Amino acid sequence: RINGQRLWNSLMELAQIGATDKGGVKRLTLTDLDRQGRDLVVGWAREAGMSITVDKIGNVFMRRPGRDDSLPPVMTGSHIDTQPTGGKFDGNYGVLAGIEVVRTLNDRNIVTEAPIEVAFWTNEEGSRFVPVMMGSGVFCGAFSLETAYAAQDVEGKTVREELERIGYLGSEEPGRHPIGAYFEAHIEQGPVLEDADKVIGVVPAVMGLSWYDCTVSGMEAHAGPTPMGLRRDALQVATGIMQEVVAIANRYPPYGRGTVGMVQVFPNSRNVIPGQVKFSIDLRNVNDELLNTMHEEMLAFVDKTQRDTGLGIAIERVSYYPPCPFHPDCVNAVRAATEKLGYSTMDVVSGAGHDAIYTARVAPSGMIFVPCKDGISHNEIEDAQPGHLEAGCNVLLHAMLVRAGV
Amino acid sequence: RINGQRLWNSLMELAQIGATDKGGVKRLTLTDLDRQGRDLVVGWAREAGMSITVDKIGNVFMRRPGRDDSLPPVMTGSHIDTQPTGGKFDGNYGVLAGIEVVRTLNDRNIVTEAPIEVAFWTNEEGSRFVPVMMGSGVFCGAFSLETAYAAQDVEGKTVREELERIGYLGSEEPGRHPIGAYFEAHIEQGPVLEDADKVIGVVPAVMGLSWYDCTVSGMEAHAGPTPMGLRRDALQVATGIMQEVVAIANRYPPYGRGTVGMVQVFPNSRNVIPGQVKFSIDLRNVNDELLNTMHEEMLAFVDKTQRDTGLGIAIERVSYYPPCPFHPDCVNAVRAATEKLGYSTMDVVSGAGHDAIYTARVAPSGMIFVPCKDGISHNEIEDAQPGHLEAGCNVLLHAMLVRAGV
C-alpha cells in the first residue's frame, strides 16, 4: 500500500507553484512556472534514485531500474501543465501517483523485473499552444515534431524557443523510448463516479472527438433603424447552429456530447447588429460511426442554414481523434487490482482526451479514474478526496506490479 | 440655397481629427481629439460672427443674433463625438449643416427675426461614458448633472474632470438656455430612404427603447466527461433567450426591433461548458404600448425559461426612453420646406435615439434625415452623398427660416 499522506503532501507542494487566489493553479505549459514545477518533480525523482531522460519535445521520463533492465519499462504518467484557471489534480495527480509508487517500492526494497518509469508529457492542456496532448502526440507520431515546434502562443512565441528557454529541449528522438505498458491515473473530470458513489473507475475506452471553428458572416448595422426584414444578423443565425449542436448530441445518448464553449461577437456593441460571430463546436462519442453521423448532421445543418438564410457560414474541423479502446490486458490489470484491494468500482468511459490515447497507439495502455468533487475540473475549485487519491494510487501500484513482475 | 461644397469641405476637415486608417473617425467624447474638434467648430462659428456659451455639462451654443434678440432662438444641432469605430457624418453633419445655414445667411445678409443658434451636445454616443445623449439629457432634466458628472470611463476618469481638463466645463446652468424650436439634420442610419430611393426623410417620431443586461448562470464543467443530462449549460439557455428577442420583435411589425449585440461567455474555452453568459438586449418600438408588451413578453419568457431549466437568470433594465413623437409644427415645417424645394421624400420613423428626443421635452422639435450608404453607421465605412447632404441642409435652412421669421 502506498503512503496517502505523502502523496497528498507532494500534490499540495506542487500546487504552490502557480497557486491562484481561488485555490486553483495557473501553470501554463513552457512558462517559468512550468519550469519550476518540472524542476520540483525531477528533483523528487532524483531523490528517489531515478535517472532522467528528456526528449526533443520536452517529455520527461524518470526511470527506476528493473532486475532485467533490457525489458521495456512499465510506465505511468500524465502531465503537470494546467489550464489558465486550472486545479491541483488534473494531470498532476497521475505524475505524483507515479512518484509515490516508486517511493513505496523504495520503502519496501522491492525490485521489479522490468524497469518502472514515470513520465510527464509536454502541453497536454493545449491552452497555450495547440494541438492538445502535444508531447504524447509527437511521441506516438500523431503529428510531427516540426508541427509542434512551430506552434505559437498569442504573443507569437514558439514551442521550440520556449522549450529551449526553460531548459527542457532534450536530445532523445521522440518515440524512440520503449514502453512495455502504460497506465495513467487521473481524476474523472466528470460526475459519474460521484453520482454512483464508487471509488475507482475502470476505463474501457476514451471517446473520440471532433472540434470545429465556425464563422457566421452577416452585416453589421444599427440596431434601431434597421428593419427586422432587412437584417443579416450573424448572431441570430449562429444561435440556431449552437442550439443544434446540443440537439445533435441529445439524439445519440448515452455517449453523444455536443458543446459550444467559445463565442466571439463582432463588433460586440449593445446597439449594433452583429456582423460576424465566431464560435467553437466540440462533438464527442465513444462510437466512431456515431461520431461520424453527428459530424455529418452538423455539416448538413450548417449547409441548410446557409441556404435558408443566405448568410456566409464557414465551418472547419480543427481537431479530430477517433475513440480509443484501451488494451484488454491493461484494463483487466486495473480491474483485477481494484477487486483485490476491495474498492467499489464501475466502468467509466472517459469523455476527455488523455495522453494515454496516444501511448495506446504504441503500447498496451489503460487508465484508472478517481472521483472529483461535483465532477468539476478545468476550474480553480477542482477538488478530490485524499482517500480516493490514495485508493487510485494503490490500484496503480498493483496494476504496474502485475505487468512489471516482482 | 446653401453652399454644398463648403459644407462638404468642413465635414472633411473636421473628419481629419481622429481620422482612422479605414476612412472613419475615432473621436470619443471629452478626449483631446474631442477638444480639437470642438475648438475647430467654435473657431468657425466665431469667424461667422457668432457668440459662444458653454453650459455646465459642456453643451456648446453658438448664436447668431436676431432682429428681436429677446425672442427664444431657433436652434439646430447635434453632436461631434463619435463611436470608437465611427464615421464622418453621424452627428457631425447636423452640427456643420447648422454652421452652413449661418454662413449662407451671412452671405445673403439675411437677418432673422428670432436669433439662430447652433448647438453641439456632449457625449451623444455613450461609448465612453453612459448614459447616451448625456448633454441633451441633462439639459432637459432626464437625469441630473451629478449623475452625469459621476459617470466614469473604463480608466475611472469622470465626466466632470474630463470636461475641466479639456476646457469645456462651462458656467451656464443646463436647461436655462431658452429654445424656440429645435431642428436636427442627421444621416438616417438605416436603409429605408436608400431602399425607396428618396432624398429627404421627414421624421414624425423616434422609437422608444428598452435596454437590458441579462446574465445566465449555470455550471462550468468539462465538455467531454459531463453527460448531456447532467449539464447546466449557460450558453444553451442564453441562446434560447437570444432567439426569443428576435422572435418578439418579429411579432410586432413594422416597428418592432429586437437585437442582441453584445455577448460574453465565461470562461470561453473550447472544451468547457459555459458557466455564465452575459448579453445585452435592445428592444424598440414607436408605439409605447407595444414596446411595453414586448417588455412583458421578454420578462415572461425569461421567467418561464428559469422555471423550465432551473438555471439562474438575472435580467435588469439598464436604459429606457419612451417613443418621442415630434411637434407637428416642426414636422410640418420640414415637410413644407422639402416640398417647396422639390426633393423626393417620405416619412421615416427614427429607430435611433437622437439629442432631439430630449430637446423635444422642452421645445417643439423635429428632424431631417438624409440617406447613408447601405444604411450603415457606427462603422468606419459610413458614407453619404454630397448631394444628399446639401439637400438636407437646404431643407434645414428653409425650415429654420419659417420658424425664425425673416
Ligand SMILES: NC(=O)NCCC(=O)O
Ligand atoms: N483531460 C483533458 O482535459 N484533456 C483535454 C482535451 C479534452 O477536451 O478532452
Ligand SMILES: NC(=O)NCCC(=O)O
Ligand atoms: N443615433 C444613435 O446612434 N444614437 C445612439 C442610441 C441608439 O442606439 O439609438
